[in-house]
Amino acid sequence: MNTIVEPGLVADLPIPSYTPAGNETQIFELAWQNRLPLLLKGPTGCGKTRFVAHMAARLGLPLLTVACHDDLTAADLVGRHLISGEGTIWSDGPLTRAVRLGGICYLDEVVEARKDTTVVLHPLADDRRVLPIDRTGELLAAPPSFMLVVSYNPGYQNLLKGMKPSTRQRFVSLSFDFPAPEREIEIVQGETGLDGARCAQLVKLAGALRALKDRDLEEAASTRLLIYAATLMQSGLAAEDACRVAIVESLSDEPATIAALMDVVRAVFG
Numbered sequence: 605m606n607t608i609v610e611p612g613l614v615a616d617l618p619i620p621s622y623t624p625a626g627n628e629t630q631i632f633e634l635a636w637q638n639r640l641p642l643l644l645k646g647p648t649g650c651g652k653t654r655f656v657a658h659m660a661a662r663l664g665l666p667l668l669t670v671a672c673h674d675d676l677t678a679a680d681l682v683g684r685h686l687i688s689g690e691g692t693i694w695s696d697g698p699l700t701r702a703v704r705l706g707g708i709c710y711l712d713e714v715v716e717a718r719k720d721t722t723v724v725l726h727p728l729a730d731d732r733r734v735l736p737i738d739r740t741g742e743l744l745a746a747p748p749s750f751m752l753v754v755s756y757n758p759g760y761q762n763l764l765k766g767m768k769p770s771t772r773q774r775f776v777s778l779s780f781d782f783p784a785p786e787r788e789i790e791i792v793q794g795e796t797g798l799d800g801a802r803c804a805q806l807v808k809l810a811g812a813l814r815a816l817k818d819r820d821l822e823e824a825a826s827t828r829l830l831i832y833a834a835t836l837m838q839s840g841l842a843a844e845d846a847c848r849v850a851i852v853e854s855l856s857d858e859p860a861t862i863a864a865l866m867d868v869v870r871a872v873f874g
């Protein structure tokens with residue numbers, strides 16, 4: 605899903621809360637001030653999107669988010685001619701709109717996009733900071749406030765889907781990981797209002813499940829899933845049921861694995 609925070613609305617929206625792990629907010633601000641593009645790497649659901657939303661709101665910038673996929677074409681990013689009653693009209697894609705607005709364009713899971721699509725980012729992501737729009741002949745210069753941010757999950761990466769070095773080496777890179785336990789408890793509690801004791805149990809469960817990654821599970825339990833479970837618990841669902849539907853069933857389809865994971869849930873909440 606692509607989302608757009610329009611400039612007129614920026615001032616009216618509350619700043620999405622973000623609990624930092626280190627000096628990533630300072631790095632983001634310095635990259636923005638110095639017109640450097642940023643690459644965020646990290647597992648799914650660990651806070652990359654929230655971080656970008658937080659920083660965009662803090663800096664008062666419009667944010668245009670694109671969820672990349674393997675059918676994404678350069679025209680989806682840059683724009684295309686559309687046929688209307690009055691003939692053909694040019695319609696900006698989200699990347700072009702972000703450049704015109706001087707906002708942030710956030711490309712989530714950029715490795716999913718085809719390599720010929722990501723190549724359109726090159727002149728924008730280096731010191732030229734321009735977007736050539738081949739179909740209209742326009743060469744759009746990015747205003748100083750424009751910033752390109754991309755993210756990817758190295759866990760999903762395979763040999764075919766790696767990022768081209770020529771793309772990758774145009775970005776300042778920040779690594780994200782799941783929050784340390786104290787911080788994750790704070791995040792889960794802040795997002796859901798669930799009591800500290802049960803938030804701590806959920807974080808303990810996440811630690812136990814994350815230890816199974818690579819051995820029994822493809823993906824680790826994300827902070828997002830803990831928040832789902834905590835939300836259901838805060839609404840009155842029993843911990844075991846909440847963990848089953850929000851965490852365990854999202855991690856595996858294998859009955860034997862699900863049963864083993866539920867044993868871990870019972871050991872933590874029993």
Ligand SMILES: Nc1ncnc2c1ncn2[C@@H]1O[C@H](COP(=O)(O)OP(=O)(O)OP(=O)(O)O)[C@@H](O)[C@H]1O
Pocket residue numbers: 621622623624625646647648649650651652653654655712757791795827828831
């Ligand atoms: N540091 C944090 N501060 C506040 N909330 C956080 C933080 N980290 C994670 N969250 C919570 O976890 C949820 C998932 O995080 P987010 O959507 O940012 O993950 P992501 O890394 O962008 O995942 P994906 O790669 O799947 O897009 C957020 O909606 C938010 O509720």
